[in-house]
Amino acid sequence: MKELAPQHMKMNLLLITIAATGLVFAQGPARREFGGPGGPDTETRLTKTLNLNAAQQNAVHTALQEHRVATSGLNDQMHTLNTQLHAAIKSGAADQIDKLTASIGALHQQQLASQSKAAAKIYATLSDDQKTQVGVHVEMLMGGGPGFGRGPGGPPPARRGSAPNNN
Numbered sequence: 204m205k206e207l208a209p210q211h212m213k214m215n216l217l218l219i220t221i222a223a224t225g226l227v228f229a230q231g232p233a234r235r236e237f238g239g240p241g242g243p244d245t246e247t248r249l250t251k252t253l254n255l256n257a258a259q260q261n262a263v264h265t266a267l268q269e270h271r272v273a274t275s276g277l278n279d280q281m282h283t284l285n286t287q288l289h290a291a292i293k294s295g296a297a298d299q300i301d302k303l304t305a306s307i308g309a310l311h312q313q314q315l316a317s318q319s320k321a322a323a324k325i326y327a328t329l330s331d332d333q334k335t336q337v338g339v340h341v342e343m344l345m346g347g348g349p350g351f352g353r354g355p356g357g358p359p360p361a362r363r364g365s366a367p368n369n370n
Contacts (some may be wrong), residue, residue: 245346249325252343253333262328270321274314281310318345 246263249255255263284307291299322344329337337343 249344253329253336255333259328263325266321266324269324270317273317277310277314281307284310321345 245267246260249263250260253259284303288300288303288307290296291303322341325344326334326337326341
């Protein structure tokens with residue numbers, strides 16, 4: 204059997220990791236939205252957590268709406284690319300896997316850039332006290348982070364062997 208060079212092994216591992224990530228995004232009982240701020244609760248949570256005034260609430264709404272417009276259609280594109288990636292994996296089409304994972308990466312980049320720009324606009328409207336409250340948890344402005352729960356899955360499951368928390 205032919206031995207692979209370390210470079211090829213690393214590339215294959217990277218491609219498998221990217222493919223597995225694509226598979227994770229495609230799974231689930233319901234089709235999930237493709238990341239980022241703008242969920243129906245983001246504005247409400249930010250308002251409550253940071254005690255936003257009316258002008259800040261308007262700025263948050265505008266930033267999130269701009270993000271939604273900028274990323275509209277990405278979910279459908281991601282779904283299509285993941286379906287194609289699954290077919291390429293099953294057929295062993297390495298050249299297609301390279302092209303598809305690059306396209307998926309480009310969509311992730313678009314999503315993250317838009318998400319980060321929305322967070323920057325929101326952060327710029329915050330008072331010094333609110334910025335202190337956000338601290339290092341900028342993900343709070345992107346629809347996640349402290350005070351924002353664990354998403355639709357709820358809290359993480361208890362670890363094996365750990366004692367129950369009886370508060």
